Amino acid sequence: MPPSSVTSGSWRSRDAAAVWHPFTQHASWLDDKPLVIDRADGPWLFDSDGVRYLDGVSSLWVTTFGHRVPELDAAVRDQLAKAAHSTFLGATHAPGIELAEQLLSVAPRDAESVSELAKVFYAGDGSSAVEAALKMAYQYGAQSGHNRPLFVHLSQAYHGDTLGAVSVGGIELFHATYRPILLRALTTGSPGVRAPGQSPQARAVEAIDELSALMAERGSEVCTIIVEPMIQGAAGMLTYDAAYLRACRRLADEYGALLICDEVAAGIGRTGRMWACEHAGIVPDLLICGKGLTGGYLPLSAVLATQAVYDAFLGPASENRTFFHGHTYTANPLSCAAALANLRLMAERNLVGQAAQLGERLGTLLAPLGSHPSVVEVRRLGTMTGIELRSVTERTGFAVCQAAQARGVLLRPLGDVVILMPPLALAQAETELLANAVIAAINDVT
Ligand SMILES: Cc1ncc(COP(=O)(O)O)c(C=O)c1O
CATH class of the missing domain: 3.90.1150.10 (Aspartate Aminotransferase, domain 1)
Incomplete structure (x- = not known):
């Protein structure tokens, strides 16, 4: 009733x-x-x-x-019968480990079928994973002996609502208010904003030229280029040509910056591929996922990093290369159990x-x-x-x-x-x- x-x-x-x-x-x-x-x-x-x-x-x-979903319900219930939460700082647990293994097994691969992504760092929501990735990119540059305080992002971008994420956002309505208190970022024109009648390919060429010029001028100060791969969701599903994403990969490499693909919206199958960056055949240095990761059950996000990025954070404690970042509920076991069940069922079906x-x-x-x-x-x-x-x-x-x-x-x-x-x-x-x-x-x- x-x-x-x-x-x-x-x-x-x-x-x-x-x-x-x-x-x-x-x-x-x-x-x-x-x-x-x-x-x-x-x-x-x-x-x-x-x-x-x-x-x-x-x-x-x-x-x-x-x-x-019966399988996801059961996974959460089974984990609940063991422990709803235990910390990931100074301790670990099976759901967190198994999920990392599962995520890496489905990570995007490049044209030679190599996945460079080798480590998983957990966060809570999409925005908190974006914060982690931005800090990783900056610290990676600093620890490689470079001062790279600038973040490059697209106009119309949306990466979440925390201040780092807002700094690399490009939606005036959401972001303009906070401009006086943001990180130092450079905006480059979105490849998804086309003149009437303009083809996606022609727009990509223009946008690549703009990004190339920006990197030629400031590339040595840039720690990362962050993009929503293939489609800018919150801007109203602005799609763009894969050539642009390949150019981002090439320009990031050329100028020693990291490429971050924010797959919070587009990842986990939404675009008809597991990851949107697969449409362009590229692998980023840092890949961010969230939203659909747990099948819509519980908050969980992750940053997947290459071995090279991870290695730059290794060293004796006295060198302070540690990534001093984390949250109380990082890798919550219930969330990890839901995500693991979701990814396994996705593969099975x-x-x-x-x-x-x-x-x-x-x-x-x-x-x-x-x-x-x-x-x-x-x-x-x-x-x-x-x-x-x-x-x-x-x-x-x-x-x-x-x-x-x-x-x-x-x-x-x-x-x-x-x-x-x-x-x-x-x-x-x-x-x-x-x-x-x-x-x-x-x-x-x-
Ligand atoms: C591409 C992208 N990044 C980050 C976020 C922020 O994720 P959350 O709302 O989970 O913080 C969103 C949210 O829509 C998003 O679309």
């Missing part, structure tokens, strides 16, 4: 009285009647009134198989192959939007999809998501871009429901 409809309303009032939500303007929070989620199953979310919604954005880009097929299916179903008068562009890499709308009201993207919600599909916009980021194991019928609902919602609003 669904609870009475009073339930959601009363939870909302209690929420408004006690809670401060992320990325939320609370002056109008209750106007939008936020859903109160009570439970979930597979690709479905149920609100506290018992109404069912398709989870079209994988609960903010995290679920892989969906919710309440070829979930990355399924994701590639899901992406193709979505592409076919959304094809009619290509000529829709209210749609500027549909951008997609694998399952990561952004539908950019022409503005017809103050919050067009939001209005379309509200219309989709009325049709039983939960989506979340980024400005006027409607994002689709379904669970990788989404079945055919639900994929059709998702695509049909978003097309109908766009028609409802525009």
Whole structure:
């Protein structure tokens, strides 16, 4: 029996009285009647009134198989019966070790099928892994005898909300406020921002020229080039040509900087490959993953580092080469157990192959939007999809998501871009429901 409809309303009032939500303007929070989620199953979310919604954005880009996956539930329960937490500082545990081994076994390989990534450093969320990677890159330079205080990033970049991550961010709305208190960073033009009619290849050539010029001028001061490989998610799924990523690899090598690929959003199968950098056949010096790592169960992120980077941190304690960085809950065993079960099940069921097929299916179903008068562009890499709308009201993207919600599909916009980021194991019928609902919602609003 669904609870009475009073339930959601009363939870909302209690929420408004006690809670401060992320990325939320609370002056109008209750106007939008936020859903109160009570439970979930597979690709479905149920609100506290018992109404069912398709989870079209994988609960903010995290679920892989969906919710309440028996194998993942069991892995967390089994670990819970042993220990919910023990520290990773000065001690270790089996789930942390086995997960590191599993991650390295699926790490990206270069054209010669060599994976240079050899060590795993754990963090909690995507942003905290970005912080760790930025500090590693700076310290690596310093310990190699170079003063390299500059971080190169793309315009439109999003790497999280902690101050290091904001320093290498390029989304004005989120980042401009904090500029006076940030690290020293250099911005280079995004290869994903194209002039009308410009091809991705032509834009990549321009963007490579700009990055080459920047590195020629300042390369000796740069400790890292950080990128979201192949697709800038939070900017509205801006896809770009693989040649750009290969140029980043080449220029980082040429000027002695590290290349960081932030795969927090695009990694773990979302683009139809395990890692987005595989589309370009390159391996970064530092690879960051998070979000889907635990299948959407618990917070956990990681930085995968090459042996060369790791080795630069070795030495007698008196030399202070230690990476003095970590968190209370680093490598929480419950999170590690969930991630290990997720990665094993992904391999067993070829979930990355399924994701590639899901992406193709979505592409076919959304094809009619290509000529829709209210749609500027549909951008997609694998399952990561952004539908950019022409503005017809103050919050067009939001209005379309509200219309989709009325049709039983939960989506979340980024400005006027409607994002689709379904669970990788989404079945055919639900994929059709998702695509049909978003097309109908766009028609409802525009
Ligand atoms: C590419 C990328 N990096 C980092 C982050 C930050 O991750 P978190 O929100 O887990 O801190 C995000 C979040 O969307 C992201 O898309």
